[in-house]
Amino acid sequence: MEWLSPSCLPIVVLLMHCSLCLAVTVTTTRHKVEVHEFADAELSCQFNTERENNPRIEWKKKGQDVSFVYYDGHFKGPFEGRATIQGATVTLRRVTQKDAGEYRCEISAPLDSVSLAETNITLRVLVPPHTPHCEIPSSAVTGSVVQLRCRDHQSIPPATYSWYKNNQQLPPPRNANASYLIDKHNGMLEFKAVSKDDSGQYRCLASNGVGSPKMCDGNHMSIEDVSVVAVVAAVVVCLLLVAVASGVMLLHRNGFFSRHRGRSNVNYVPPPQEPQDFKHTQSFML
Known part of the structure; x- marks a missing residue:
């Protein structure tokens, strides 16, 4: 057995010391x-x-x-x-x-x-879900984009959301061509173009696996067709307003509304006439 070299002795001493630490x-x-x-x-x-x-x-x-x-x-x-x-x-x-x-x-x-x-x-x-806050419009026009929102800020872990129409759960959209989208994480239900068939009572359910899920009271959303008479009347009113505005601008440009136009000098006083002797300007023939 060979003796350890002097350079190895400090390491051996340190190891022996640490073994007693x-x-x-x-x-x-x-x-x-x-x-x-x-x-x-x-x-x-x-x-x-x-x-x-x-x-x-x-x-x-x-x-x-x-x-x-x-x-x-x-x-x-x-x-x-x-x-x-x-x-x-x-x-x-x-x-x-x-x-x-x-x-x-x-x-x-x-x-x-x-x-x-x-x-x-x-x-x-x-923390279990609290009753979520729901934003559901009471009415909308056919063909318009409509967003329904649902949120609970107190649940831990954050809640996920599902939507119900007339007490029936709306299934998740199967493809990108679906008429609506549901984001279960932020609670948004979005209709790309609502139709009259989308009318109904809507409610939102929040759940996070802690305690019982909670549902908002909900609201009835009515979808109505656009009124042709109302659209025509609105167009006519807009055209009349444009015509009136154009006429006013034209008159103003031609100076019709000038501050001095048509103003009479009410302070004018004719100069006094000096008395003159009557003179015949025409001779009379007898």
């Missing part, structure tokens, strides 16, 4: 936790120390700023009185959307060679 370790059973709104959420945190018998346990929540959840043996801020801890595992009671976010469990063990370890847990709070 004692470090605190932190683990979790679930890095992502999903619970329904107003349910309890368990944030798992387990730790192991080699020398330290009294490690310091801290929980923090990340946001715009890092805030304490559990520090110095007590819960802080909005978690005070509505959270419990067992070991290092925290349970939050009746969580809301304000509780959703990323949490960090930190274990500090000063007597261990590596004295600090942590693990991160993301809490997602699921």
Whole structure:
């Protein structure tokens, strides 16, 4: 057996030293936790120390700023009185959307060679659909483009939408030539060119797999043909307005509306006549 060269001795010493290194370790059973709104959420945190018998346990929540959840043996801020801890595992009671976010469990063990370890847990709070807001026109003209809208801004995960006409679900369009389009993600129902057959009671259903789906009250949409008499009357009115406007412009251009046209001099006073003797301008013949 050959002796190790002197250059290898530092490496051997380092390996022997590291084999004796004692470090605190932190683990979790679930890095992502999903619970329904107003349910309890368990944030798992387990730790192991080699020398330290009294490690310091801290929980923090990340946001715009890092805030304490559990520090110095007590819960802080909005978690005070509505959270419990067992070991290092925290349970939050009746969580809301304000509780959703990323949490960090930190274990500090000063007597261990590596004295600090942590693990991160993301809490997602699921919210069932609320009654969606629907925009359904009460009337439209045949051949026009009509859009019906449906939206619920509070559901988590975001809701998907389906439309009903006269209590019958409208099937998804099979091809691009269909008379209507449905976007289940943004809740829009669009008719490319409505016909009288599209008249009916329309409602929208929002669902996201959390809780019960919700439907808006809906509205009746009537599709009417274009009135020929109304169109002709509108055209005649437009032509009359154009004719009147053209006539006014022509008169104005010819000076008809000049400020001094036709104005009489009401202040004019004829000069006085001087008295003159009567003179015969014609001789009389006897």
